[in-house]
Each structure stands twice: as structure tokens, then as C-alpha cells.
Amino acid sequence: MADIPIIDISEANRHAARQLLEAATDNGFVFIKPNNTTGISASEIDDMFDLSKAFFACPTAVKSECAINSAASGKNRGWLGMHGETLDPAKQKRGDFKEAFNFSSLDPPQPLSGALAPSRQQLLAFQSKCHALCLRILRLFGVALGTDPLDWFVERHDATSGTTGSVLRMLYYPGLPEDVGKLDEVDIRAGAHSDYGSVTLLFQRRGQPGLEIWSRNQRWESVPVDPTGDTPAGDALPILVNIGDVLSYWTNGLLKSTVHRVIFPKTDGKPADHKELDRYSMVYFCHPLDDAELVSVPSKIVESLGGSEDAKKEMQKVKGLSGAGKVMTAQDHLNARLGATYDLKLKA
Numbered sequence: 001m002a003d004i005p006i007i008d009i010s011e012a013n014r015h016a017a018r019q020l021l022e023a024a025t026d027n028g029f030v031f032i033k034p035n036n037t038t039g040i041s042a043s044e045i046d047d048m049f050d051l052s053k054a055f056f057a058c059p060t061a062v063k064s065e066c067a068i069n070s071a072a073s074g075k076n077r078g079w080l081g082m083h084g085e086t087l088d089p090a091k092q093k094r095g096d097f098k099e100a101f102n103f104s105s106l107d108p109p110q111p112l113s114g115a116l117a118p119s120r121q122q123l124l125a126f127q128s129k130c131h132a133l134c135l136r137i138l139r140l141f142g143v144a145l146g147t148d149p150l151d152w153f154v155e156r157h158d159a160t161s162g163t164t165g166s167v168l169r170m171l172y173y174p175g176l177p178e179d180v181g182k183l184d185e186v187d188i189r190a191g192a193h194s195d196y197g198s199v200t201l202l203f204q205r206r207g208q209p210g211l212e213i214w215s216r217n218q219r220w221e222s223v224p225v226d227p228t229g230d231t232p233a234g235d236a237l238p239i240l241v242n243i244g245d246v247l248s249y250w251t252n253g254l255l256k257s258t259v260h261r262v263i264f265p266k267t268d269g270k271p272a273d274h275k276e277l278d279r280y281s282m283v284y285f286c287h288p289l290d291d292a293e294l295v296s297v298p299s300k301i302v303e304s305l306g307g308s309e310d311a312k313k314e315m316q317k318v319k320g321l322s323g324a325g326k327v328m329t330a331q332d333h334l335n336a337r338l339g340a341t342y343d344l345k346l347k348a
């Protein structure tokens, strides 16, 4: 099991900022203790999972009405069918064994079909609560790093002052679709990748494991669904938070954007073929404003501790994407990353 701490980020915990920073510089993953501070209740999360299940159960023709990257949905919004994305193209022969639905609050509103059609307000409310939680976490990182100003990260995520690539994503990994035949060794539910934005929130379900991280011990370690082991039924599970590439770039690699993947459930070390081993998860990918620049955050701590050799290599890659002499923006970076994992050309 991966070593991922559970942190209480309420005012009552005076050490929250330091604890968050420690986790972020270690494995780059942390659980947030559910309480009133997160602003997201157990029933709101359950309702979202009910909605997700109902949507993915709709006929393909219905889901296709809001297909991802269609002219109607717009870029990176809408429904993505089985194998529609390949998160680790160097390794995978087939795309990810998953379906997804990406929702963003940008104008014009994206089309919603099937079970989602009457639920726009619910999606908007949930995504805005996720964003508020991310801002709280970003504020704490600013405090922990002594950034100048302390809200340097927060200011770059102020959704009232520009557009962003932030997306709420529902994910469905079916047990084992009947038509796939035998699984190949490299077949995977979600290929190894790091997240592209600043902070990611992940909501998981009891009894539906599968997430693994490439830990500081240089091996795959599984991430628990309930890290306390005994969260009472009906209570919210801790929310998983991980650092994305942008927050890593801003901090010269001090905060770790850790590679992770989702594997098929196994019995006796082999992929299981039980239909009941579906996995549903929900992710909020928090991104900075499109025009935010990928530069180092003003912080003495980042100056003195950031800039490991690995981080420098990563930063060079990003600089390579932006072209000579030009500072890359969050939008340039996101477009480059999305373009590598699926076809971004808008279709009719």
C-alpha cells in the first residue's frame, strides 16, 4: 500500500499547511479528511455517483449526442467511449478500458444527454464546490511556501477573471466488457500518466479499488479506497488529492506530480473477469487560468529547495513545447498534453 497521509485542513489544525507540503513533496498524494471544511457532503458525492451510473448505462446513441471534442461539446468536453483515450501511448496497444464524461462550466453551456440532461445545476454546483476546495488547498500551499503574495496560486485560479481548462470528469471502468476477448498484458484501465493541471481531486467508491502510484520507492503501490479502513457506511470517504504538472513546474519540481494508473482488479494475480468489479470514480482537474504563465513562483523556499535534476529535465520538456524564447501558458501546456493522448480535432 502507498504511504499517503490523511490531513485535516480545517482551521482547527494549525499544522495543515506544513503537513500538506510534506505530503506534496513526498509522494505528491494526500487524503483530505472529510468534514465541513471540504464543503462537500457524503450525500452530494453519492448523488453524483448515482448520476454517473445512470448516464453510463444509457445507450451509446444517447451518450454520443454529447460526444467529446464534437462541434457541439467543444474541446475536451463531453462523452468519451471505450478506448477513446490512451494515457500511456508508448506502452499501450489498445486505448484505456474506460468511458468518461468531461464537464466544464465554460460558456457556451455544453450539451447534456440522457440521465445528465436534467442535471446541469447539480453538475455546476458540484464542480464549483470542488473548485472551492482546490482554492483552499492552493492557499495552504502558498502559506507553506511563503509565496509572495500568499495567494499567488489562488490568484491564478480566479474563475471570475478568465477561462480555464478545469474539468469535472466522471469515469466508468466496466468489469470486463464481453467483446474484448483475452486481455493482453499491457491492457490497462488507465495508462500510466501524471495529471496536467495544478491540483486534482479524486472521489472513489467502497469496494472499487485499482488506482496505483509510482511511489518514491520506485515501484507501483496501490492506493486505498478507504485509508482509515473503517469509515462508517454513509459517511464520506477521505478525498484523494494529487499534485499536477503545473504546480510541479511552478515550484521547480519541489511539489511532486506523481505518475499513476488504474489497473484491472486481480484475483490470484490474474485479471478478474467479474462483471461486478466495475469501477466508478470522479475527478476534478483544477487548472489555472488559460493565460497563467508557467514560471517559478516567488518563494524563498522554492528557490532554495526546488530544482532537482529530474525536475529540471521536466521543465526543459515544457520549454521545448513552447518554442524558443516564449514563456508557455497553462493553455499552451494543456493543449499539448491533450493532443498527445487523443485526437483533438473537432468533429461534426
Ligand SMILES: O=C(O)CCC(=O)C(=O)O
Residues within 6 Å of the ligand: 171, 190, 195, 202, 211, 260, 261, 262, 281, 282, 283
Ligand atoms: O479513476 C481513477 O482512479 C484515476 C483516474 C485518473 O488518474 C485520471 O483520469 O487522470
Ligand SMILES: [Fe+2]
Residues within 6 Å of the ligand: 193, 194, 195, 260
Ligand atoms: Fe490522473
